[in-house]
Amino acid sequence: MLSCYRILDLTGEKAFICGRALSDFGAEVIKIEKPGGDPARFRGPFYKDVPDPERNLTWFAFNANKKSITLDIESDKGKEIFKKLVGKADVVLESFLPGYLDGLGLGYSDLSKINPGIIMTSITGFGQQGPYRNYKDPDIVVRALGGLVYTAGYDDRPPLTVTYRHTHALGAMNGAVGTMIALSHRALTGLGQHVDCATQQALDIVCSAEIEGPYALFGQVPTRHGRARATVTLADGSTFYNPLLWECRDGYVALNLLLNPTAARNNLSMMAFIKKDGIDIGTFETWPWESKGWENMSRPQAEELMLVLGKFFKNHRKDELLKLATENRFQLGPCNNAEDILKYPQLEARGFWKEIEHPELGATLKYPGGAVVTTQGYVGVKRRAPLIGEHNGEIFTGIGLTGEEIATLRKQKVI
Amino acid sequence: MNGKPFEGVKIIQLCWAGVGVYTLNYLSHFGATTIRVETATRPDPVRLFAPFAPTSREGEPVGLERSAFFSITHTAPEYGVSLNFKHPGALDIFKRLVAWADVVGEGFPTGVMDKLGLDYEGLKKVNPQIIMMRTCGYGHTGPMADQPGFGSILTAVTMMDTIVGWPDRPPVPPSTYYTDQLSPMYASLAIMAALDYRRRTGQGQYIDHAQIEAGLNYMTPLILDYQVNHRELVLKGNRSDHAAPHGIYRCKGEDRWVAIAVMSDGEWRSFVKAIGSPPWTRSRKYATATSRVRYGDELDRLVEAWTVNFPPEAVQEILQEAGVGAGVVANARDIDEDPQLNYYNFYREMDHPYMGKLRYYHPAPIKLSAVDAAVQRPVMVGEHTDYICKEILGMPGEEIERLRQQGVFE
Numbered sequence: 001m002l003s004c005y006r007i008l009d010l011t012g013e014k015a016f017i018c019g020r021a022l023s024d025f026g027a028e029v030i031k032i033e034k035p036g037g038d039p040a041r042f043r044g045p046f047y048k049d050v051p052d053p054e055r056n057l058t059w060f061a062f063n064a065n066k067k068s069i070t071l072d073i074e075s076d077k078g079k080e081i082f083k084k085l086v087g088k089a090d091v092v093l094e095s096f097l098p099g100y101l102d103g104l105g106l107g108y109s110d111l112s113k114i115n116p117g118i119i120m121t122s123i124t125g126f127g128q129q130g131p132y133r134n135y136k137d138p139d140i141v142v143r144a145l146g147g148l149v150y151t152a153g154y155d156d157r158p159p160l161t162v163t164y165r166h167t168h169a170l171g172a173m174n175g176a177v178g179t180m181i182a183l184s185h186r187a188l189t190g191l192g193q194h195v196d197c198a199t200q201q202a203l204d205i206v207c208s209a210e211i212e213g214p215y216a217l218f219g220q221v222p223t224r225h226g227r228a229r230a231t232v233t234l235a236d237g238s239t240f241y242n243p244l245l246w247e248c249r250d251g252y253v254a255l256n257l258l259l260n261p262t263a264a265r266n267n268l269s270m271m272a273f274i275k276k277d278g279i280d281i282g283t284f285e286t287w288p289w290e291s292k293g294w295e296n297m298s299r300p301q302a303e304e305l306m307l308v309l310g311k312f313f314k315n316h317r318k319d320e321l322l323k324l325a326t327e328n329r330f331q332l333g334p335c336n337n338a339e340d341i342l343k344y345p346q347l348e349a350r351g352f353w354k355e356i357e358h359p360e361l362g363a364t365l366k367y368p369g370g371a372v373v374t375t376q377g378y379v380g381v382k383r384r385a386p387l388i389g390e391h392n393g394e395i396f397t398g399i400g401l402t403g404e405e406i407a408t409l410r411k412q413k414v415i
Numbered sequence: 416m417n418g419k420p421f422e423g424v425k426i427i428q429l430c431w432a433g434v435g436v437y438t439l440n441y442l443s444h445f446g447a448t449t450i451r452v453e454t455a456t457r458p459d460p461v462r463l464f465a466p467f468a469p470t471s472r473e474g475e476p477v478g479l480e481r482s483a484f485f486s487i488t489h490t491a492p493e494y495g496v497s498l499n500f501k502h503p504g505a506l507d508i509f510k511r512l513v514a515w516a517d518v519v520g521e522g523f524p525t526g527v528m529d530k531l532g533l534d535y536e537g538l539k540k541v542n543p544q545i546i547m548m549r550t551c552g553y554g555h556t557g558p559m560a561d562q563p564g565f566g567s568i569l570t571a572v573t574m575m576d577t578i579v580g581w582p583d584r585p586p587v588p589p590s591t592y593y594t595d596q597l598s599p600m601y602a603s604l605a606i607m608a609a610l611d612y613r614r615r616t617g618q619g620q621y622i623d624h625a626q627i628e629a630g631l632n633y634m635t636p637l638i639l640d641y642q643v644n645h646r647e648l649v650l651k652g653n654r655s656d657h658a659a660p661h662g663i664y665r666c667k668g669e670d671r672w673v674a675i676a677v678m679s680d681g682e683w684r685s686f687v688k689a690i691g692s693p694p695w696t697r698s699r700k701y702a703t704a705t706s707r708v709r710y711g712d713e714l715d716r717l718v719e720a721w722t723v724n725f726p727p728e729a730v731q732e733i734l735q736e737a738g739v740g741a742g743v744v745a746n747a748r749d750i751d752e753d754p755q756l757n758y759y760n761f762y763r764e765m766d767h768p769y770m771g772k773l774r775y776y777h778p779a780p781i782k783l784s785a786v787d788a789a790v791q792r793p794v795m796v797g798e799h800t801d802y803i804c805k806e807i808l809g810m811p812g813e814e815i816e817r818l819r820q821q822g823v824f825e
Contacts, residue, residue, distance in 0.1 A: 001612040017633070021601065025608040043657065045640045057643070061635035108784075127782065130758035136678075136740035140653065140661065144674035145742040147750040149663065152579055152587055158663040159672055159744050162589060163651045164578040169633055171780070173600035178781035180607035181445050185420035185786060187614060194784040201761055201780035204750060205437075206596040208777060213483030214466050215747035216775040222747060223670070229591045230567065233465060244567050244588050245576055252585065254571030260463075326559055333568035335576045335586075337648075338641030341631065344572075349557035352628055365642060371601035371629035373554070375535075376612060376620040379605070 001376055002027040005183065007091040008082075009066065010073070013040035014139075014168030014199075015095040015123040016062035018175040022091075023065035024370060024380050030089075030395060031066045032073070032082075035413050037388040047361060053388060054360065060385045064356065064367065068386035069395045070415045074104060077414045084399045086111050086118055091179055095123045095172075098133045108194040119182040119192040123175040125168070127198035137199070139165040146203025147211055154226045170206070171199030230257070232294040240294065240302050245335060246313045252335035253313055253321050259297075264289035269328055274312045281308050342366065358384050389415065419446025419786055424610060426518045427452060428493065431459045433566060433595035434550050434626060435522030436488050438602040442518075443491030444779045444788040450512060450803060451489075454499045455796050456825050461485045462796075468770035480769040480795050489793035490763075490776045496804075497797025497824045500531055504823040509533070510541045511808050517613075518546045518606055525551055525560035535621040544619040546609045550602055554625030564626050566592030573630035574637065580650040598629035659707035660686070662715055663744055664722040666730060672744035673727035675718065675734065680704060682739050689737035690721050751775075765792040800824050 003026040009019035010032050023029040031038070041053035048055070072078040083106075086092065092111060094101060101107045108120040122128055125137025126145075135141075140161045143149050148167075153160035161167075178195040186192055204212075210229075214220035222231075228241035245252045259267070267289045271281055283301055294302070313321065318334035322345075325332035334340060347353065352369045370380025392415055396406050409415045424447040428439050443449040453459055464484035467477045496512075498505040513519060519538060521528055528534055528549070535547045549555055552564015570576055570593040580586035590596075602624040609620050631638070640646050653674075655661040661676045677686050680703060687696040695701075695717055700710045707714055722730050727743040734741035743749055750756060759782065764774035778788035804810040818824065 001608040004615070021604060021632075025604060045636065045644060045646070047643050049644055057639040058636045061639060126755050127759060130755045132735075132755040135735050135742075136676075136682075136738065138658075138676035138678055138740040140655075140663075140674045140676050141740040141742040144663070144672075144744045145750075145753065145755075147745045147747070148590055149674065149744045150672070150746045150749075152589060154581075154584065154587070157581065158653065158665065160579050160581070160587065161653050161663065161674065162578050163580070164634075164637060164648055166578075166633055170597065173597075174780050177441050177600050177603050177607070177779075178783065180604055180611070181420045181441065181781065182783060183611065184607060185418075185445075185783070187611070188418050188420070188422065189785075191785070193786075196782040196784070198755075198759070198780065198782075200753075200755060201759065201777075204756060204761060205777060205780055206590050206593065207747075207750065208487045208775070209464075209484040210591050211747045212751065212775050213487055215751060216773050217466050217468055217483055220747070224587075227585060227587055229588055231465075244591065245571065245585065247585065252571070252576065254568045254576065256565040256567050262460075326562065329562060331563065331565055331568060333572040335571040336574050337577050338574065338638050339647065341572075341574055341634075341638065342641070346553050346557045346559040347627070350554050350625075350628075352631075363643075365639060368631040368635055368638065369628065371598070371624070371632045372605040373623040373625075374605065374609070374620050376609070376618065 001025050001379075005090045006030065006088065007093060008032060008085055008089050010092065010094040010096070011123065011172070012095050013058065015093065015172035015175060016040070017169045018121070018123060018172040018179070019066060019093050020062045020064065021173060021176040022179060026377075029066040030085075030391070031063055031068045031386065033068055033070050033388060035070045035072055035415060037070075041388070060365070063385035064381045065383060066386055067391035067395065068389055069392050070389035072414050073106060075414050077409065077412065079104065079106060081396070081399070081414070082106060083111075083114050085395070086114050088399065089115070089118065090183065091119045091121060093121050093123070093175065093179070098122070098124060098128045112192060115192070117186055117190065117192045119179060119186065119195060121175045121179045121182070121195040121197065123168070123172050123197045123199070125171070125199050127201070128196045139167045142199050143167045143203065146200045147207040148203050151207075151211060151222050151224050151229075153224045155224055159224060167203070168199050170202035171197050174202050234294060234297055234299055234302055236299065238299065240299065242302070242306065246310060248313045248321060249315065249317045251318050251337075253318060254333045254335060255309070256331035258331065259289075259293040261290050266328070266330055270330055273324065274308060277312055277315050279308060279311050284308065354381050356381060356384050360387070421445050421447035424448070424518065425516045426450070426520060427512055427516045428520050430520055430522035430550075432461050432522065433488060433592060434599050434602065435520050437596060437599035438548065438550065438606070439520045440491040441603045441779055442606065443493060444790070445786065446789070448494070449492065450494045450496055451794055452496055452498050452509065452512070453796055454497055454825060455479060456499050456501070458796070459485070461488065468773070478769070486767065486770060486773075486793040487775055487777070490778070490790050492789050492791040493794040494803055495794035495796060495798040496800045499822060499825045502821060502823045504818050504821060506531065508804070508808065508823070513538050513541045513545060515807060516542065516545065517610065518548065520548045520550075520606070522550045524563045525555045539619070544613060544617065546606060546613065546619045546622070548602055548606050548622040548624060550624040550626070552626050554628060555623045566595030566626070569594040569626045569630060572627055574634050575630065577648060581652045582650055586650060594626045594630040597633060598624070598626045601629040601632065654711060656708065658704060659711050660714055660718045664715070664719045666722050666725055666727040668726055671727050673722055673730040674742050674744055675722075675730070676740040678740065683707070685737045686734065686739045689733055689739065763790045765790070767792045768795070797824060
């Protein structure tokens with residue numbers, strides 16, 4: 001759908017997913033790496049744990065579909081070539097510290113003189129302006145200042161960040177959306193612009209309803225309660241935290257426990273299943289699910305319900321509970337790990353996984369397929385991530401460099 | 416620069432809950448004309464989500480207009496029209512809106528729209544160029560197509576509940592409805608790409624967006640690592656394999672914490688200087704990143720012995736000044752008062768007929784140099800029914816009145 005657009009991708013690891021998402025919709029995305037390879041290539045995990053910049057799994061994941069050229073944009077010759085590329089491009093993506101490209105004479109104001117239609121999308125932790133603009137923005141720091149760490153974890157231990165560091169992907173995906181907004185604007189005005197995306201703001205949207213709502217209305221500061229993140233109000237007006245995740249026989253399941261008239265039928269039939277296990281449901285033998293909710297429940301009753309549900313889940317495996325949920329429309333889902341998700345029946349039925357060949361490794365790997373399915377062609381991963389400078393010949397010839405010039409640049413380590 | 420990026424783009428929002436709304440917000444913030452279709456006879460469950468803004472009048476029911484959850488997710492300009500699809504007259508009006516629109520965004524479980532004849536094939540008969548974006552938990556085909564999808568469950572299903580935790584305890588969710596906020600960016604991209612494509616080719620399309628599939632696109636490295644190295648993610652608390660110190664450290668005050676990440680040996684030297692070069696920092700154990708990671712436990716204790724003397728804001732300032740990553744572990748009050756978010760005017764105050772003045776309405780987390788995001792208080796159920804019927808559909812007053820008597824606008 002977007003094959004008419006050329007995007008130059010200068011981003012570092014934290015924002016690789018931005019160009020990747022645009023390439024999923026068909027845009028030509030050219031990853032510009034430092035000669036010798038992007039620094040992110042050198043930090044694992046690697047294919048079969050062999051440290052090698054051409055075997056980096058994070059690189060595979062978020063640079064698939066892209067082309068790669070190597071270019072030293074800090075050298076004079078490199079700047080000149082980059083400017084030539086900008087002349088024929090629609091978008092530049094970058095995630096350097098604010099001001100770095102301006103310092104090289106390659107900031108938005110410089111590039112828009114070469115190509116007034118150019119769109120520059122900048123992705124950083126905190127944004128291009130403001131008191132934090134020069135702040136270091138490692139994942140844990142941005143996540144903390146974005147409000148997602150304080151409420152994660154157990155009340156008897158420090159708050160928790162993510163072990164899988166993906167936080168900047170939220171800012172980067174907003175960068176992809178922002179790029180499309182700017183392209184749409186350009187279709188009306190003919191002019192490009194600078195798009196400034198801050199991961200901190202993207203995180204703030206995530207905490208808006210759960211964390212900012214209670215604060216704005218009542219001055220409440222939500223704290224951390226382990227797995228019990230769903231808050232409800234009981235008959236005595238006190239807050240009760242019920243778990244989102246429950247232990248089952250081989251892991252965890254998530255339950256969205258709704259106690260309202262529309263969920264009454266589901267709750268009744270779940271109780272019937274629980275009784276079949278020989279579990280005593282006590283008070284809930286006679287609980288009027290159609291007319292009563294949390295606001296009618298006492299604390300001992302709420303705790304009893306948690307106990308009953310807890311016993312039931314511990315009797316069953318994730319796959320049994322998934323089957324039960326699907327057949328009865330229970331709001332229940334397995335807490336999948338990678339092994340589980342690769343055999344998840346719904347994804348198999350939709351043909352979600354895409355086999356991508358890696359000829360250099362003699363291997364075919366399964367990638368998540370497109371984030372959407374459309375009637376105007378396939379959206380998603382199509383080909384493996386590029387090797388270092390794999391498309392130097394094609395791209396540099398395209399802007400008029402001769403074979404001889406390319407060889408010289410290689411000798412000078414510009415490319 | 417004149418105009419807004421989506422000026423002239425007309426959208427119908429037929430979405431419950433989070434994902435569809437977050438998706439369309441991006442277009443509505445930047446110039447699209449969006450009409451939200453809903454009915455008070457079967458309200459959006461999010462309008463019934465606590466917490467609610469208090470009412471000053473005793474005994475007044477909470478109603479549909481006080482949910483913080485609803486209001487904070489509907490911050491982009493919308494018109495509201497009320498249509499009860501139990502009446503054929505409502506379906507007729509809806510089809511007239513489809514004929515007017517460029518995009519229909521729909522977020523019910525598969526089957527709801529289909530039963531009304533309002534699937535893509537149905538809409539195409541009314542408007543051959545329509546772009547229809549349907550979002551649900553598991554996608555619109557397959558055995559789980561008609562399952563309702565809740566963010567809290569999809570977060571578990573998409574592996575996102577396996578990425579936060581201590582080695583010795585069960586994992587905890589990264590947030591409550593994480594996929595609700597991570598999957599919309601892909602749906603929004605799809606609509607914008609579809610509009611771009613239609614501008615060039617005249618062709619509309621159908622977009623099937625599944626929270627599960629969009630969510631998994633964030634998780635690819637973990638899926639590849641399992642396939643080739645047979646490794647599942649091992650939870651490490653706040654530690655990093657590559658860097659130390661890297662963690663959350665106690666500060667002065669009640670439940671106050673700071674995040675610190677020293678990402679290189681150069682940053683370590685800056686860190687040492689910034690904390691006054693105490694003698695322990697000279698130990699060879701801490702000379703290299705590899706060694707600092709190995710002695711992480713004792714290093715963390717030493718770092719915390721320094722941080723507990725300061726409020727987290729001070730640690731943030733001292734270390735960032737020295738070029739080392741550090742930040743307050745922000746709670747609700749901290750983010751509200753955060754100088755950076757406020758520099759970007761990220762909290763907008765607005766008045767609301769039922770909720771009063773609140774300053775928690777956000778623009779999109781995207782700042783464009785040539786155009787601002789429009790922010791508006793949340794729309795009320797059917798707030799603009801008359802305006803839409805008259806001004807957009809050109810219906811005469813008496814027809815509107817007649818349909819109202821029949822309950823079409825309930």
